[in-house]
Structure formats: structure tokens, C-alpha cells
Amino acid sequence: MARKKIALIGAGMIGGTLAHLAAQKELGDVVLFDIAEGIPEGKGLDIAESSPIDGYDSHLKGSQDYKDIAGADVCIVTAGVARKPGMSRDDLLGINLKVMKSVGEGIKTHAPNALVICITNPLDAMVWALQKFSGLPANKVVGMAGILDSARFRYFLAEEFNVSVESVTAFVLGGHGDTMVPLVRYSTVAGIPLPDLIEMGWTTQAKIDAIVDRTRKGGGEIVALLKTGSAYYAPAASAIQMAECYLKDKKLVVPCAAQLSGQYGLNDLYVGVPIVLGADGCERIVEVKLNKDEKAMFDSSVAAVHELMDACVKLDPSLG
Ligand SMILES: NC(=O)c1ccc[n+]([C@@H]2O[C@H](COP(=O)([O-])OP(=O)(O)OC[C@H]3O[C@@H](n4cnc5c(N)ncnc54)[C@H](O)[C@@H]3O)[C@@H](O)[C@H]2O)c1
Numbered sequence: 322m323a324r325k326k327i328a329l330i331g332a333g334m335i336g337g338t339l340a341h342l343a344a345q346k347e348l349g350d351v352v353l354f355d356i357a358e359g360i361p362e363g364k365g366l367d368i369a370e371s372s373p374i375d376g377y378d379s380h381l382k383g384s385q386d387y388k389d390i391a392g393a394d395v396c397i398v399t400a401g402v403a404r405k406p407g408m409s410r411d412d413l414l415g416i417n418l419k420v421m422k423s424v425g426e427g428i429k430t431h432a433p434n435a436l437v438i439c440i441t442n443p444l445d446a447m448v449w450a451l452q453k454f455s456g457l458p459a460n461k462v463v464g465m466a467g468i469l470d471s472a473r474f475r476y477f478l479a480e481e482f483n484v485s486v487e488s489v490t491a492f493v494l495g496g497h498g499d500t501m502v503p504l505v506r507y508s509t510v511a512g513i514p515l516p517d518l519i520e521m522g523w524t525t526q527a528k529i530d531a532i533v534d535r536t537r538k539g540g541g542e543i544v545a546l547l548k549t550g551s552a553y554y555a556p557a558a559s560a561i562q563m564a565e566c567y568l569k570d571k572k573l574v575v576p577c578a579a580q581l582s583g584q585y586g587l588n589d590l591y592v593g594v595p596i597v598l599g600a601d602g603c604e605r606i607v608e609v610k611l612n613k614d615e616k617a618m619f620d621s622s623v624a625a626v627h628e629l630m631d632a633c634v635k636l637d638p639s640l641g
Pocket residue numbers: 330331332333334335336354355356357360399400401402403404413417420423424439440441442443444465466469497550551552553556
């Protein structure tokens with residue numbers, strides 16, 4: 322069986338990390354596409370030169386020509402700009418919307434059968450625009466954010482309880498901004514929900530509230546530390562989990578930005594919800610039962626996403 326093909330649109334900090342992980346895991350051959358000359362070629366060659374040491378077979382190619390992504394099974398999009406300290410993700414909208422237009426056209430022409438995983442921020446509005454610009458079916462265009470936000474939540478909880486990260490499950494829903502909704506009731510240690518762990522004296526409500534707040538601001542915490550850009554190791558690991566899940570038809574239930582068509586009473590919008598991710602892409606959207614407070618938080622997160630979509634339509638009326 323021929324190897325699968327993974328196209329990485331954007332070969333910056335996340336793109337390079339994605340290429341390394343995809344090659345190491347032998348998910349397939351990798352094409353790094355970027356408008357910056359030399360960067361995708363250099364990163365591809367550097368990673369390929371590590372393959373004899375680590376023992377993996379994957380062909381890596383750098384390119385400035387969309388023809389090289391032809392027939393890709395998966396396209397992971399990080400093209401655009403990242404924020405720096407003092408900026409919000411929303412400040413990236415103007416520049417990155419134009420980038421999504423050219424990327425959407427490139428994918429539509431050369432890789433129309435791929436699963437497209439968008440990472441570029443502001444995530445929910447960018448994946449929504451990318452789906453429209455590419456014209457690919459909505460089940461084949463998904464956004465990565467919820468796995469990352471949930472991983473941050475899980476990591477902070479594992480630290481608090483001094484248990485393995487593998488024993489902690491957590492779900493973060495909503496838009497990928499400060500209004501995201503870490504679901505405390507649905508987050509567990511070995512199946513025991515956090516409210517029960519508070520009752521058992523393992524932690525306090527105040528500590529969980531602080532962890533929820535830190536999770537919401539997790540991206541900004543890394544930006545403030547790095548100063549030159551934003552997180553890339555955990556974002557890349559999250560997108561690789563999605564790509565692997567699709568290629569192996571694993572049907573993991575993971576939070577991703579997916580297009581809603583009636584679920585949660587919403588239509589024609591992308592927002593973070595649990596989905597079943599398998600060989601058909603987004604195979605099912607899971608409608609979690611939310612209580613009054615959770616619903617209010619979800620609604621305010623959705624309102625923030627709608628505002629960004631309106632801003633996109635103002636900039637590019639073809640999206641209206
Ligand atoms: N969804 C998430 O959870 C999440 C997490 C981290 C970062 N991000 C976002 O991902 C994006 C990429 O982050 P990064 O750290 O890799 O940034 P980066 O600046 O290191 O890389 C971006 C790359 O995109 C390239 N690029 C710009 N315009 C392009 C175009 N038209 N076509 C092809 N390539 C183009 C640049 O040359 C650059 O190499 C940012 O928007 C960032 O905010 C999202």
C-alpha cells in the first residue's frame with residue numbers, strides 16, 4: 322500500500338513541529354508548503370536527516386508550489402501570523418482571513434479529497450472561512466483547539482492531584498478564546514467527576530476555579546513567556562492526534578471546531594464541540610447536556626464567535 326500524504330500549509334513553528342511528528346510516527350510522506358522560500362525546504366531536509374538516527378521512513382519535501390500538495394490525504398493549515406504579547410487572537414483576523422482565502426483556493430484545486438485541519442487563529446472564524454473558501458464538505462474541514470485546551474486543563478488537574486495525566490479526562494467546549502468553556506462537571510480523575518473530588522477533600526472549589534481560569538488564558542501564558550510568538554509543541558501534538566485518528570479511522574471522541582447544523586440549536590457556524598473523528602472526518606457531533614450556568618457560558622462564547630464571523634463578512638462580503 323502506498324504511503325499516505327500529509328500536506329502542511331505553513332512551515333513556521335507549528336508547521337515544522339508537525340512535520341517532525343508526522344514523519345516520526347510514519348503517518349505518511351510530508352509536504353511542507355510555505356510562501357517563505359527556503360524555510361520549508363530547510364526544515365524538511367533537516368528532519369529527513371534525523372530519520373536514519375531515529376529509524377523512520379518518510380519522504381519530506383519543501384515547496385512554494387501548491388501543485389506539490391496534489392492528492393494529499395490530510396492538509397494541516399497553520400499559514401498566517403501568530404500573536405505577540407499585548408495582542409489578542411482576534412487581532413490576527415484581518416491578515417489571516419486573506420491567507421485563508423489563498424489557502425482555501427489552493428486546497429480546492431489540488432487536494433479536494435483531503436481532511437483539512439485548520440489551526441490558524443482566530444480559530445473558529447478562520448476554519449469557518451476556510452471551509453467556505455475551499456468549498457470542501459463541512460465534515461472534511463475541522464478546527465484544532467479543543468484538544469489543546471482540554472490537554473492544558475488535564476495537565477493542570479494532574480499537577481493539582483499529583484496523578485498521571487493519563488488518569489485525567491476533561492472537555493473544553495466553545496470558541497478558542499478567553500470565553501472557552503472548561504466543563505468541570507464532565508472532567509474526571511479515573512471517572513470520578515471534579516465536583517465529587519471536591520466533596521472527597523482532594524481539592525477545593527477555589528483551586529478548581531483557578532485552574533479553569535488558567536486554562537482559559539493558557540495560550541496567553543505561553544505568549545507572555547515566549548515573547549516572539551505562541552505555543553507550538555502542544556498545538557502540533559493535538560493536530561497530529563486528529564490526523565492519526567482520521568487516517569486510522571479510530572473514531573476518537575474529541576473536542577474540535579466543527580460546523581453545526583442544528584446541534585445546540587445553532588446553524589452555519591464553527592465552534593468547539595465533542596465530535597466522533599474517523600475516516601469520514603467529523604462523523605457525528607455529540608450534544609452534551611449543559612446545565613443553566615454552562616449553557617450561559619457556551620452562549621457567550623458562541624456570541625464571541627459570531628462577532629468574529631461578522632467581522633470576516635465585512636472584510637470579505639463573499640462570505641455572507
Ligand atoms: N488553534 C490553536 O489552538 C492554535 C495554537 C497555536 C497557534 N495557533 C495559530 O497558528 C498559526 C501559526 O502559528 P505558528 O506559531 O506556526 O506561526 P509562524 O509565524 O511560526 O508560522 C506561520 C507560517 O505561515 C506562513 N505563511 C504566511 N502566509 C502564508 C500563505 N499565504 N501561505 C502559506 N504560508 C503562509 C509564514 O511564512 C510562516 O512560516 C497562528 O495563527 C497562531 O495564532 C493556533
